[in-house]
Amino acid sequence: MAEKAKFDREAAFKSIIGAGRQSENAVAEEKNAKKNSDRVQRAYYLDRDIDKALRRMALENEKNLTETINDILRKGLEHFL
Numbered sequence: 001m002a003e004k005a006k007f008d009r010e011a012a013f014k015s016i017i018g019a020g021r022q023s024e025n026a027v028a029e030e031k032n033a034k035k036n037s038d039r040v041q042r043a044y045y046l047d048r049d050i051d052k053a054l055r056r057m058a059l060e061n062e063k064n065l066t067e068t069i070n071d072i073l074r075k076g077l078e079h080f081l
Contacts, residue, residue, distance in 0.1 A: 054068060
């Protein structure tokens with residue numbers, strides 16, 4: 001009786017996207033890890049009006065939301081930093 005060949009997922013993945021792409025992804029992930037090494041991710045509930053104001057402020061200052069919130073918190077927490 002002939003033995004049934006097993007499907008090799010890793011080989012199929014490499015043939016579809018190319019073996020070199022894995023190393024590119026690893027380099028990109030390493031850069032992101034270094035960039036965000038001094039940051040932590042938190043989740044807080046905000047009132048809708050505050051959320052709207054933060055988004056509007058970020059757009060007007062041409063910054064992303066994270067930068068905008070960090071700037072506001074740094075000003076407000078100046079005494080504690």
